[in-house]
Amino acid sequence: MYTHKFILCVAFSLLSPVLTDEDFYQVRACCTFKGSHFEETEYILTSIFNKNLMMEYNSTRGNWTGFTAYSIEAAKWWNSDPFDALTRKIERKLLCTDMLDAIQSVDNLTTIPTVKLKSLKRPNGEHTSTLVCSAYNFYPKQIRMMWMRNGKEVTTDVSHSDVMPNGDWYYQTHSYLKYIPTSAEKIACMVEHIGLSQPKFVVWDPSLPVEQRTQIVVGLCGLVIGFVIAISGIIYYITVCQRQVFTRVESPPEAGAT
Numbered sequence: 001m002y003t004h005k006f007i008l009c010v011a012f013s014l015l016s017p018v019l020t021d022e023d024f025y026q027v028r029a030c031c032t033f034k035g036s037h038f039e040e041t042e043y044i045l046t047s048i049f050n051k052n053l054m055m056e057y058n059s060t061r062g063n064w065t066g067f068t069a070y071s072i073e074a075a076k077w078w079n080s081d082p083f084d085a086l087t088r089k090i091e092r093k094l095l096c097t098d099m100l101d102a103i104q105s106v107d108n109l110t111t112i113p114t115v116k117l118k119s120l121k122r123p124n125g126e127h128t129s130t131l132v133c134s135a136y137n138f139y140p141k142q143i144r145m146m147w148m149r150n151g152k153e154v155t156t157d158v159s160h161s162d163v164m165p166n167g168d169w170y171y172q173t174h175s176y177l178k179y180i181p182t183s184a185e186k187i188a189c190m191v192e193h194i195g196l197s198q199p200k201f202v203v204w205d206p207s208l209p210v211e212q213r214t215q216i217v218v219g220l221c222g223l224v225i226g227f228v229i230a231i232s233g234i235i236y237y238i239t240v241c242q243r244q245v246f247t248r249v250e251s252p253p254e255a256g257a258t
């Protein structure tokens with residue numbers, strides 16, 4: 001649905017511990033699924049000796065290709081063998097055709113995550129802040145989230161929640177980053193999921209979200225008004241006190257009358 005190419009490989013290796021990695025033989029069977037529903041498949045079987053590609057079977061061409069003098073001869077031999085062709089057909093069915101249903105059903109259910117990044121309100125007097133990166137409504141469950149600071153992965157002060165079911169087929173997960181806000185840093189949350197053809201980046205914008213800004217404006221207004229009230233209180237207090245002092249000084253005998 002979103003990924004348009006998927007490669008499934010099975011590898012068999014023969015490696016002699018006596019001869020170390022100098023003598024290394026490997027056979028790799030891969031199926032490439034392409035197309036909007038992975039309906040185009042190609043089966044490739046390769047044999048590798050000491051990291052050199054010797055032979056390759058390509059199901060689209062339907063034959064073997066040799067890459068060394070010896071394997072060119074072997075390819076000719078195998079290409080003329082009907083039993084070899086049948087074996088390749090069976091392998092292709094097992095790795096490509098039989099897997100296609102499973103891959104398609106996962107793909108049909110695949111839903112890419114919705115990613116949200118926000119800052120938790122920090123307690124008064126604390127310099128560190130916590131950013132929360134949340135991924136919602138994705139399927140399948142497998143997901144990778146990481147934090148990037150100026151393009152580099154952040155590994156310290158990071159924590160994750162479990163991947164939790166939404167109660168509705170899909171999953172959600174959260175990742176937390178404790179950090180000290182500085183203007184020079186570019187913080188981003190990166191999410192990898194099978195439904196995404198490339199990782200999703202959400203860059204943290206340090207300019208605050210609107211509701212937080214209004215809170216600060218309101219808070220600031222309250223502070224200013226409080227300050228004005230406090231100032232006027234002091235002035236009032238001073239004048240009233242002084243008047244009382246004056247009153248007391250000017251007319252002490254009348255004080256008991258009220």
Ligand SMILES: *[C@@H]1O[C@H](CO)[C@@H](O)[C@H](O)[C@H]1NC(C)=O
Pocket residue numbers: 042044058059060061
């Ligand atoms: C297999 O052969 C087809 C047809 O020649 C070609 O288009 C394709 O790229 C080949 N695949 C690989 C993996 O070499």
Ligand SMILES: *[C@@H]1O[C@H](CO)[C@@H](O)[C@H](O)[C@H]1NC(C)=O
Pocket residue numbers: 061062063064065066075076079
């Ligand atoms: C393999 O098949 C392709 C076309 O299907 C052909 O061009 C090529 O010569 C064949 N290779 C061998 C080694 O037979």
Ligand SMILES: *[C@@H]1O[C@H](CO)[C@@H](O)[C@H](O)[C@H]1NC(C)=O
Pocket residue numbers: 037101102104105108
């Ligand atoms: C996946 O969806 C496609 C198109 O919607 C459909 O043709 C195909 O049969 C579906 N495959 C599975 C395994 O559900």
